[in-house]
Amino acid sequence: MTVAALPISPHPAVDGGLQLEVTNVSPQTDSIVSITLADPSGRKLPSYVPGSHLVVQYGGEGVNAYSLTGSGNDPSEYTISVLRVEEGAGGSMAMHRLTAGDHVYVSRPRSAFAPASTATHHLLVAAGIGITPVLSHARAAADHGTTSSLIYVYRPGAGAHVDEARELLGPALTECSNRDSFQTVLTEQLTAQGVGTHLYVCGPIPFMDAVLDHARELGWPSARLHSEAFGAAELDEGEPFMVNLVRSGLRLEVPAGVSLLDTLEKAGKSVPNMCRKGICGECVLPVLRGVPQHRDLYLTDQEKAENTTMMCCVSRSEDPELELDL
Amino acid sequence: MRSASMPPAAGTGLEPGFRGVICASFGTGDTAKLHSDGQPKHDFRFDAATPEALSQLRSALGCSKVGVRLLLAGPTPDIRAAAAVAAECGLQQEEMTLLSEEAAPRAIYCPHCHSTTTTLRVAGSEVRCKGCGTNLTTTDHFSRRMGAYLGYQAHVEEAS
Ligand code: FES
């Protein structure tokens, strides 16, 4: 057993969490591996809400969040899938080096993409690695006897969990490999859902935006729409916007590609922070006016809808200007 | 005005897959004054929110699809009962408009941006602030200082 992968001490973002052992590593595609974690002494793990994620510490000090792919009901193991991102901060590369027997620190599962309790049908839409949290939703729905259907967009040969999705959903799965066929299927599905349906989408930001916009155009109110901006903050530099710091009387511009947190720090404002990835919840700021573009994994759907707080390390603004209580 | 283009289906008179506006009026309630754009429309007229009326509404919503909107007009207790049935069917607050016949247009004060928004909706329903876009829940509290009813930030709680 190699314990080399276990850092000396847990990162604050996984503090109070669990120390787990890698029990299985299996490649899903050329660039995606599934990693199974279990308690070294075989104890049951905490249950989780479908769509939850786990913060995993890699190397000495990095942390990353990964969606759990199980139903969350009384699990004896946790499974996550990790896409290798060559130009990323190195987390995914370190994760891909894990082998069975390694130990890792992880947080307790966190829920930020929960199913609506009143929904009678779940329409799931995923692109690429975005399959992971919606697979969890599909499994939980099957367990609870609720129906779900899934539109899964992936490049031929690069789809993770395709076999599981086929087995789980049967004819309720539609696989798409190109934009045109996806658009057709999406429109069909968005206009054919009973009034008990909620929609859940996970994938790259432009993909999610397109799906959500299309749904809104077809009369879907935001209370029916759920999305997970997974790992998206790293991949999208966003639009520039202004922030007005009411208490300090400062007005700052946040350029594209620069985070609000970086901008505030450069202006001499210190904001508590830990992960700088929208995971830990440390960098929360009160919003007085304007609608933040939430890109974190920390706030719940409801907290996001309230628009009174934001995670300044990854989130930006829908409006040209935000007013902050700072 | 009844929409002539809609071939009535058995029971509800509603075309399966309907995604237009369902207008239900109770008593002397009138849904005509709020609805103007050219969306497909289906009218129900009930004397009151009787079990039969509510079950007709339920089956109409049962064969509708997401995108449908519900407009309710009449005495407050009737439209509240109808709204509760709609919520049970899965309809969201944002998809319903409640027109209480007692209600004259009311100004709702936004605590966030201090602007006021005029609405016909009854207390307890949601209205989007014209100033800042916040969803406000309307209240019965009239502030003489503001000259408007107070709104508070709507929490997206499940209707029970
Ligand atoms: S620093 Fe962790 S959420 Fe922003």
Ligand SMILES: [Zn+2]
């Ligand atoms: Zn306002």
